[in-house]
Amino acid sequence: MTALIKKNIFNECFLRSALGAIVLAGLTAVAVLILCGPISPARAQVVVPPNGYHEEDPARRTREMVLERLRVGLARIKYGGGGDWYSDPSSLPNLLREFEQRTGIPTAAGERVLEIGDPDLFSHPFLYMTGHGNVRLSGEEISRLRRHLLAGGFLYADDNYGMDESFRRMVTELFPEKRLAIVPLDHAIYRCFYDLDGPPKIHEHDGAPPQGLGVFDGDRMIVFYTYESDVGDGLEDPDVHGDPPVKREQAIRMAVNVLYFALTQ
Numbered sequence: 001m002t003a004l005i006k007k008n009i010f011n012e013c014f015l016r017s018a019l020g021a022i023v024l025a026g027l028t029a030v031a032v033l034i035l036c037g038p039i040s041p042a043r044a045q046v047v048v049p050p051n052g053y054h055e056e057d058p059a060r061r062t063r064e065m066v067l068e069r070l071r072v073g074l075a076r077i078k079y080g081g082g083g084d085w086y087s088d089p090s091s092l093p094n095l096l097r098e099f100e101q102r103t104g105i106p107t108a109a110g111e112r113v114l115e116i117g118d119p120d121l122f123s124h125p126f127l128y129m130t131g132h133g134n135v136r137l138s139g140e141e142i143s144r145l146r147r148h149l150l151a152g153g154f155l156y157a158d159d160n161y162g163m164d165e166s167f168r169r170m171v172t173e174l175f176p177e178k179r180l181a182i183v184p185l186d187h188a189i190y191r192c193f194y195d196l197d198g199p200p201k202i203h204e205h206d207g208a209p210p211q212g213l214g215v216f217d218g219d220r221m222i223v224f225y226t227y228e229s230d231v232g233d234g235l236e237d238p239d240v241h242g243d244p245p246v247k248r249e250q251a252i253r254m255a256v257n258v259l260y261f262a263l264t265q
Helices: 002-036 059-068 089-105 139-148 163-172 231-235 247-264
Strands: 045-047 053-055 075-077 113-114 126-131 154-161 209-216 220-227
Touching: 089 231, 089 247, 126 247, 139 154, 139 163, 139 220, 154 163, 154 247, 163 220, 220 247, 231 247
Parallel strands: 075 113, 075 126, 126 154, 154 220
Antiparallel strands: 045 053, 209 220
8 A cells, every 4th residue: 555655656746747847848938939039941040150140141152152163273183104293282272373363263272183084074174284204094094085175175284394205195195186286476375364475494404495385176275285394383382492583473474374275265
């Protein structure tokens, strides 16, 4: 009997506690609704420290995404064969910054590194290649790169001293029916933004004059190659090679012209 009484007392206390919790929760919810009003998705808040709460603007986010996609970007080609495809690491970020400041065309914050087999290759119309050593592409990579360039892509290659022989071989594999030819000094690539006298001579290399060579598909240039020039070194941070300001300016102007030409031809 005593046990039964204890059990009934426990059940009664439990029920009272549960009912009390439910009532308290209900009163709390009512108070929140009274003070704050009903919550709807349109009034959802996003915490952005340290400025507290603000309302997320879907239209603003959409605009930012569209503008980001419209920014001009560069893709550095990561190739095989042992050459240092990664050389001059500060050159492309510097080019993108200078290009935006000088032309007013928005650019990406940095470069994208791609292998030829990357599914995103065809989303990057401007490709860049440099290095000191050997360049080698597989048969499948040759096929993909050829298709990309003939479909509207553009490749800018800059010999960092030592890439020339293997790069010319690669071009022959890409376009056996075409040839890598000297680009005339009156070509638009030297006139489209800055008026230039041809590629600059940034570093001495073998002491030969700088050359700009190209591959054309009809009237459209699809490959531009600077040899005995070393534009990439001139684009690097000033303390990397110690190039004087006049040399760095020459390299920047050449690179700005190349990118501007590729966007507008």
